[in-house]
Amino acid sequence: MSSELFDAIQYLEKEKGINKDVLMEALEAALISAYKKNFKSATNVRVDINEETGSMHVFSRKEIVEEVLDPQQEISLAEAQAINPNYTIGDVIELEVTPRDFGRIAAQAAKQVVTQRVREAERGVIFNEYMDREEDVMNGIIQRVDPRFVYVHLGKVEAKLPEGEKMPTESYHVHDRIKVFVTKVENTNKGPQIYVSRSHPGLLKRLFEMEVPEIYDGTVEIRSVAREAGDRSKISVHAPDPEIDPVGSCVGQRGQRVQTIVNELKGEKIDIVEWSEDPVVYVSNALSPSKVIEVLVDEEDKATTVIVPDNQLSLAIGKRGQNARLAAKLTGWKIDIKSESEARKDGLITDENSGDVEQTEPLFDTSEDLFD
Structure with missing residues (x-):
């Protein structure tokens, strides 16, 4: 066997990142397969490869028995002891059976099998590399x-x-x-x-992590993302430190950080709202840019009835219900929106309990022309 083959194996290990041991195992398997195929042998054989000289030898492995029933797998004790008197019943003896022209035949078979193993190994390396990028x-x-x-x-x-x-x-x-x-x-x-994917909510989350250092280092947390790709998204953020403005961190100076993400998503509008553990505040924030008068909470059904000024009803619901739908996805709460006049008619609010819910500021809405 030419030493060029071993040079090639070393090259593949260095350039392709394929473990040398994997390639050597593939080569041995190829040589054993070639021997059995070309010399019509079902014998249990082992191949010994010398990397320094490029030589190889094939050894037949036979079990020593009292009575030989399968000459290809077994050898008598007398024959074995003729080779080495120390052999006993049950030992395995190895006999060299390397054919004279085996090198040429084996090289042809080995090339095909090793190529296949190399391809499989390369695929494994690529799979392992990209599996970590899910x-x-x-x-x-x-x-x-x-x-x-x-x-x-x-x-x-x-x-x-x-x-x-x-x-x-x-x-x-x-x-x-x-x-x-x-x-x-x-x-x-x-x-x-x-x-x-280009439409997965995870894309929006990762883009914010890449663009906003405070999210990357954990100073600001992304709590939820709701997205209708290409049109509009909402993302809620929270800062454990009350001195930090999570929305402002995501927006960046003059909106530069969020605008970079908007440009990457080809103009997709993004609402950034502050998360709150209080569902009244959280749902109100999520429905921005509309104003909210009151939020009635049903904890058992995890549902809310949101009352908004009459002139804010269409804004709260959004085009084809998009704003309300995204707010519900973002918060995980069911949201039923009613106008102030409808709520008064139904007896849900009176003059005594009416009043705007305080919404956390600032809210950043990329649908507004804030970059001129």
Whole structure:
């Protein structure tokens, strides 16, 4: 066996990150397979490979028995002791059976099998690398687009962006650079399969972690995210330290931090609200930018009835119910919105108990033109 083969194995270990022992095991398996196939042998054999000389030897392993029933697997005690008198019944003896032209035949078989093992090992290395990136954001380049998937090159592998994970308002073109959220990494017979998303709420969360140092270091916490990709999102934040403004930290000076995220999401509007353990305050904040008069809480059903000024009803509900829907997703509370006049008619509020709920400020709403 040529020493070039071992040079190639060392190269693969260095350049591809494939463990040398894995490759040597693959090579041994290939040589054993070649021996059994080409020399019609079912014998239990072992291959000894000398890396320094590039030589190899095949040894047949036979059990020493009193009566030989299978000559390919067994050898008599008399024959064994003729080789070494110390052998006894039950020992295993190894006899060299290397054919004269085995090197040429084995090299051909080994090439195919080792290539397959190398491919499998490479896939394993890639899978392990990308498995750790699940629920993370990665940069990629769009390679091709078909009716089912957008294929995004992530460096060592091509990820699939399914139709249902696209942003409805976004166009995808070959060679475009794109940030994607890794939703799933699978190890299949065809190699690692990676699925990514542009519409997942996790993308918004990770983008804030990347853009806002206070979130990255834990000074500010993201408590919840509700997203309708490409249109509008709400994110609630909290700072354990009362001296820190969590909303202001996310907004940044003159809105620069959040605007970077808005630009990445192609203009998606983002409401940043402060989380509160008090459902009255939290639900009121979540319904911003509308004003809230009162929040009636049903703890048992985890439901709220929110009363807003008559002129704020459509704003609170939002276009096609979007604002109320996102607020419910964000808070985890059911939200029923009523106008002030309707609530008075139903007897839910009176002049004595009416009054605006104090909402935490500031709220940042990227639908407003605050960057001029």
